[in-house]
Amino acid sequence: MAASLFCFCRSCNYSDISAHAGILIPAAGHRRITCASGYAMNDLKQTPLIGEHQHLKARLAPFGGWLMPIQYESILAEHRWCRKSAALFDTCHMGEFAFKGDLGESGLGRLLSFRTDTIASGRCRYGFLLNCQGGILDDLTVYRTAPDGVMLVVNAATAEKDFSVLRAGLPDGALFEDLTPETAKLDLQGPLSREVLAGLCGSGVEEIPFFGFRRLELLGAEAVVSRTGYTGELGYEIYLPADRVAELWRTLLRDERVRPAGLGARDLLRLEMGYSLYGNDLDEATTPLEAGLERFVDFTREFVGREALLWQREGGLRRLKAAFRVASRRAPRHGYQIFSHGNEVGRVTSGAFSPVLESGIGLGYVTPEHAVPGTSLEIRHEGVSMEATVVELPFYREGSLRN
Amino acid sequence: MDVYFTREHEWIRIEGGVGTVGISAYAVEQLGDITFVELPKPGKEVARSEVLCVVESVKAASDVYAPLSGWVKDVNSALESAPEILNQSPEEEGWMVRLEISGPDEARDLLTRPEYDEYVRGLE
Structure with missing residues (x-):
């Protein structure tokens, strides 16, 4: 198995850090691990809560020059x-x-x-x-x-x-x-x-x-x-x-x-x-x-x-942000290409599996005529193809935001 | 009934010429929540170290390699709609593929469980 990790540091443009980290997510104490932007773990700034995160056994990774908790449980x-x-x-x-x-x-x-x-x-x-x-x-x-x-x-x-x-x-x-x-x-x-x-x-x-x-x-x-x-x-x-x-x-x-x-x-x-x-x-x-x-x-x-x-x-x-939903559980990721009828029309900037929708979702920039809700898109990356449809934001509408 | 491992974190349980393949508890732990599994079509022929399956977690996309050469006999299609089974039971319920093994000699290169556990300790 070989994993492509998606770097959380945002400074190395979501580059593949598997070359540095194997399949390991950098954890506290992994000083030899750097992400592709070259942040050595010990150059990173730490928040006053670093001890709390370590106590909770959080997985820590570089984000914006800081060593931050990515997940706990x-x-x-x-x-x-x-x-x-x-x-x-x-x-x-x-x-x-x-x-x-x-x-x-x-x-x-x-x-x-x-x-x-x-x-x-x-x-x-x-x-x-x-x-x-x-x-x-x-x-x-x-x-x-x-x-x-x-x-x-x-x-x-x-x-x-x-x-x-x-x-x-x-x-x-x-x-x-x-x-x-x-x-x-x-x-x-x-x-x-x-x-x-x-x-x-x-x-x-x-x-x-x-x-x-x-x-x-x-x-x-x-x-x-x-x-x-x-x-x-x-x-x-x-x-x-x-x-x-x-x-x-x-x-x-x-x-x-x-x-x-x-x-x-x-x-x-x-x-x-x-x-x-x-x-x-x-x-x-x-x-x-x-x-x-x-x-x-x-x-x-x-x-x-x-x-x-x-x-x-x-x-x-010349380009416009579009939100799209993938027809499967597959997640689009930053940098994946967006096609329409065989022509490249843009790139994915954010993507993930949405637990609420139980499908892949993403944001990307496309030529304005392809940003219209209902438009069919194809997301491609290294031989993988995903069908997607442009939708109105937000993806999730049942939140308590305005309660 | 013997379980072997690869350094790429696949496991294979060999019983009478058929190998059941999955990814190790350690690999699943590292990947975190699995959200998508792509399985091969039964009948497909694979050589050792060729891509057999694809696994995506919230933070990573991974290729799973064939630990041995063979033909895909059966797949665990329950994983397609419920990939979280891999998190719950990576080395039992979370099996991915059954292979009709065509290269049994290749098994010499696999790791036994104690060898694999030792290998994983070295990665920590």
């Missing part, structure tokens, strides 16, 4: 638990920045695809950091923390670059700070997450609206709790001081409704919702228009990348 079991109860994810690897200053067009607002000055206090907004060509440098969420301040939450692999791009574009005198090292983050996701959290920090959590947040006291620590997530279920993202996170992690896991879940389950959960993963489905060569995410771009004011996007919209798109 089983990816499918963790996926199922999130859909029916509450799953706890270590997301300490993500980046958090604080900004204080001009949120408008002459300040932070000019650097993002959306307005930050119109985010109501206690609310969050999702959108993009773009380059001048309209390519996506990162997707991020902005929290309105003060009349003149926000917190920005960014992807791990891009955090350093995001910080320097934003720093360089901000006017002198603006307060801009990287809070990542001292900020820990946990995601509690699932239909029971609200009652679990309410048991720890009182009823304040029940009043948090979708894409809203509150400052709450959790085990004596001040935390920011937002009703956001990446799973399609009712859920919360919790930000708290790094030195308090292990205690909260252990406390939450003592609740029998809560189980830990790794990045493997997280990837399935987000894909069933059709959420994009930066590095796979979004990158610097892809615009929000191509990704079908124009609703997160506000064209009514100036911002970096605006001209390029208007020009692209005017000229017509």
Whole structure:
């Protein structure tokens, strides 16, 4: 048997790491294993919860420059638990920045695809950091923390670059700070997450609206709790001081409704919702228009990348993101070719077996005429062929997201 | 009734010229949740080390090689709709293919269970 592993690090473009790892998934202590992008295991950053993951015998692998838990018990079991109860994810690897200053067009607002000055206090907004060509440098969420301040939450692999791009574009005198090292983050996701959290920090959590947040006291620590997530279920993202996170992690896991879940389950959960993963489905060569995410771009004011996007919209798109369902249990994977009537029309950017649909599902970029729901596609890879049909997102519609 | 293993983590149980083939508990443990199994058509002739089956888990796609040369006599088609059987019982219920063995001498190169267990310990 020879396995092709699909690397979770997102920096080596899902390359086959079997040459490095045999059929082994890198585990804690496998220092000789590197992924194809050359991350040696001991160069990786570790979250404050690394000891907890090792104690739980998690399988660890590189992701965005961090050594992260991919699975604890089983990816499918963790996926199922999130859909029916509450799953706890270590997301300490993500980046958090604080900004204080001009949120408008002459300040932070000019650097993002959306307005930050119109985010109501206690609310969050999702959108993009773009380059001048309209390519996506990162997707991020902005929290309105003060009349003149926000917190920005960014992807791990891009955090350093995001910080320097934003720093360089901000006017002198603006307060801009990287809070990542001292900020820990946990995601509690699932239909029971609200009652679990309410048991720890009182009823304040029940009043948090979708894409809203509150400052709450959790085990004596001040935390920011937002009703956001990446799973399609009712859920919360919790930000708290790094030195308090292990205690909260252990406390939450003592609740029998809560189980830990790794990045493997997280990837399935987000894909069933059709959420994009930066590095796979979004990158610097892809615009929000191509990704079908124009609703997160506000064209009514100036911002970096605006001209390029208007020009692209005017000229017509050459490719468009499509979601498709495979006719079997076979999983399409990043990089597989997409054909229609014998012609290559695009590439798969994300794919997996969906436990909910019991079939392969995927996202990819195709010529716009092939992105129309109902279109038949053929996915090919090394002699393997899969029949697929373009569908509307999300794949999964029964989630508790808006409960 | 003897069980042998390959360094590529297949097992084969040989009884009277017929070999029952699957993948080891260790391999299944490494692959995680199995989500898809592709089995050969009965009657197919395979040479040793040729691709016999395909197994996909959430995180990996794997080729399963023929531990010995032979003809495919029978397949465990229950795996097609319930691949999780492989996770539950890799070396019993999760058998994949029965081969009519055409190259019994090739069995000399296979590992016995103690040899395979030793080999796996070296991979840890």
